[in-house]
Amino acid sequence: MSTSLGNSRRDADLSKLFSRRLVLLGGAQTLMLSSLVGRMYYLQVVEAQRYHTLAEENRINLRLLPPPRGRIVDRFGVPLAINHQNFRVLIVSEQVKELDATLDRLGKIITLTEGDRHRVMRELKRKRRFVPVPVRENLTWEEMAAVQVNAPDLPGVQIDEGLARIYPLGENTSHILGYVSSVSEDDLANSSDPLLQLPGFRIGKAGVERQFDRVLRGKGGNTQVEVNAVGRVIRELSREEGESGAELALSIDTRLQQVAADAIGEESGTVVVMDVMTGEVLAMASQPAYDANAFTRGLTSEEWKNLVGNPKGPLANKPIAGQYAPGSTFKMVVALAALEAGVIRPEQTVSCPGHYELGNAKFHCWKKGGHGAVDMVNALKHSCDVYFYEVARRLGIDRIADMARRFGLGSVTGVDLPGEKGGLIPDRTWKRAVMNDVWHAGESLVAGIGQGYITATPLQLAVMTARIANGGLGVKPTLVRQSHRDPRLNLPDPKPPKDLGVVRQHLNIVQQGMWDVVNSPGGTAQRLKLPEDLGQMAAKTGTAQVRRISKAERDTGVIKNEDLPWERRDHALFVCFAPYDNPRYAVSCVIEHGGGGSVVAGPIARKVIVETLKLDPARRAPETASAVRPNKEG
Structure with missing residues (x-):
């Protein structure tokens, strides 16, 4: 009896314990279920909008679209840089069973180099299998059509259409326009523009393409595309086109640009044509040149090797970066400085026996027998070195440098181009700072004929000539057409040039000397006189030595330029303006190692000024000049 009672009590205790555990387990389950329901409510109701947005962002991608690059045109609207239809052939790896066989078949239709094949294989390994990889760009219409016709035999191969930068005039405008090329790592590091992240996007690397790159790029558009889980595009949902780049109108006249390049021919040199009233650059030729289209499509290693290995420097922008001793073209500046300082009167003569002595040193005139007694006008006309040695000695370098x-x-x-050099006009302060030495009297003599430390760019020589021609107005060169200034270019409004403060009578004397150079018997460029119907021009010849002539060589006879290696020959220079009675155009010409200025540079400049006067592009311009030249009597 007692045993049964004990068992019953034990069973009752176990039942109570089980009931308590069941209650606890049920409570825990209820609590967990409540938490799950609460969390689901929070996610599906409270946070519903947020997770809907995240899901849409995973399903819909917003992609940037490159805008069309702005056109570049000349002063009359002739296209200089445009966008051309660009057909590309692409290949998608996941759609190709036998990649090598497909490339072999494609190579029978269009030209594929081993380099193309290696590049494609490398890109296919780097990218996802569904991402198209460019095989070749800039296909001709015939090549594109051939690929399309053979599409059934080329699985995974497709044609894509875009825009490529084209330069219709090729080499003739390459140094002005520059070129576009692929974005480099440095470009990415120095810019926050998302357009630079686009595959195949190209930016300006030289010339005005670089100078105005940001406004020529335009603003990107965008497209919304639906993608699957691995990022493959399913369909396009919407598209918003971007804003094309600004159109840039240059002051260049393509006809004159062609004339200037043809006139230089096979020589290594440059010609600059400038409007003396507005500063607009009408032509700026640099020879030899390069084809900017080759940079757009991508240079081959052989093409690059030929460019950098050419001793005549086709990549150098000679008008703005070539720094040359100005030689006798500098004598007008020395004459003006002398007249302003009063160290010599224009009618006062200096005797030229063919050399000038200073201490134990002897400085030679280009004419061995000398010019006899010459005044300022005749010293310019005959380009007498001895006259300017004497004038420079009286002046000193600082007053020459100031003028x-x-x-x-x-x-x-x-000027609106990157990479411009400033040349060098030395003075006593410069020499102390750079060489820790005093200025010597003999150095002033050499500076008086545009040699020694003095260097200038061809564009600076054109500016100098324009300021002499226009009556002493400080015009500045520009390549952007003043009547076509797009607000996006953010250029300052043109201002009338300032007066340089040079006495008008002094300018008349220098202009007369330049007139005599061409139009008076005995002038150093008399044979370059213009046809009568075009009026008259004023000019100055120049020859700049690039080597030192020893006393022994002078005693035995100076070696002629044609008997020297090309790189040791003198530079030939020539500056001029026309028409003389109402100046409008200035021309500077520098021919590297060309020899004499009157023999080589002069005829080239004459061809250019003759065509400039015939075409008269400045007076055909729609706007009026921004400055009025003082009359001859001033």
């Missing part, structure tokens, strides 16, 4: 800088030498002009 040179007023006429645009010794600092960058600020």
Whole structure:
């Protein structure tokens, strides 16, 4: 009996314990279920909008679209840089069973180099299998059509259409326009523009393409595309086109640009044509040149090797980056400085026996027998070195330097191009700072004929000539057409040029000397006189030595330029303006190692000024000049 009672009590205790555990388990389950329900409510109701947005972002991608690059045209609207239809052939790896066989078949239709094949294989390994990889760009219409016709035999191969930058005039405008090329790592590091992240996007690397790259790029558009879980595009949902780049109108006349390039021919040199009233650059040829289209499509290693290995420097922008001793073209500046300082009167003569002695040193005139007694006008006409040795000695370098800088030498002009050099106009302060030495009297003599430390760019020489021609107005060169200034270019409004403060009578004397160079018997460029119907031009010849002539060589006879290696020959220079009675155009010409200025550079400049006067592009311009030249009597 007692045993049964004990068992019953034990069973009752176990039942109570089981009931308590059941209650606890049920409570825990209820609590967990409540938490799950609460969390589901929070996610599906409270956070519903947020997770809907995240899901849409995973399903819909917003992609940037490159805008059309802005056109570049000349002063009359002739296209210089445009966008051309670009057919590309692409290949998608996941759609190709036998990649090598497909490339072999494609190679029988269009030209594929081993380099193309290696590049494609490398890109296919780097990218996802569904991402198209470019095989070749810039297909001709015939090549594109051939690929399309053979599409059934080329699984995974497709044609894509885009825009490529084209330069219709090729080499003739390459140094002005520059070129576009692929974005580099440095470009990415120095810019926050998302357009640079686009595959195949190209930016300006030289010339005005680089100078105005941001406004020529335009603003990107966008497209919304639906993608699957691995990022493959399913369909396009919407598209918003971007804003094309600004159109850039240059002051260049393509006809004159062609004339200038043809006139230089096989020589290594440059010609600059400038409007003396507005500063607009009408032509700026640099020879030899390069084809900017080759940079757009991508240079081969052989093409690059030929460019960098050419001793005549086809990649150098000679008008703004070539720094040359100005030689006798500098004598007008020295004459103006002398007249302003009063160290010599224009009618006062200096005797030239063919050399000038200073201490134990002897400085030679280009004419061995000398010019006899010459005044300022005749010294310019005959380009007498001895006259300017004497004038420079009286002046000193600082007063020469001051006048040179007023006429645009010794600092960058600020033309609308990157990479411009400033040349060098030395003075006593410069020599102390750079060489820790005093200025010597003999150095002033050499500076008086545009040699020694003095260097200038061809564009600076054109500016100098324009300021002499226009009556002493400080015009500055520009390549952007003043009547077509797109607000997006953010350029300052043109201002009338400042007066340089040079006495008008002094300018008349220098202009008369330049007139005599061409139009008076005995002038160094008399044979370059213009046809009567085109009026008259004023000019100055120049020859700049690039080597030192020893006393022994002078005693035995100076070696002629044609008997020297090309790189040791003198530079030939020539500056001029026309028409003389109402100046409008200035021309500077520098031919590297060309020899004499009157023999080589002069005829080239004459061809250009003749065509300039015939075409008269400045007076055909729609706007009026921004400055009025003082009359001859001033």
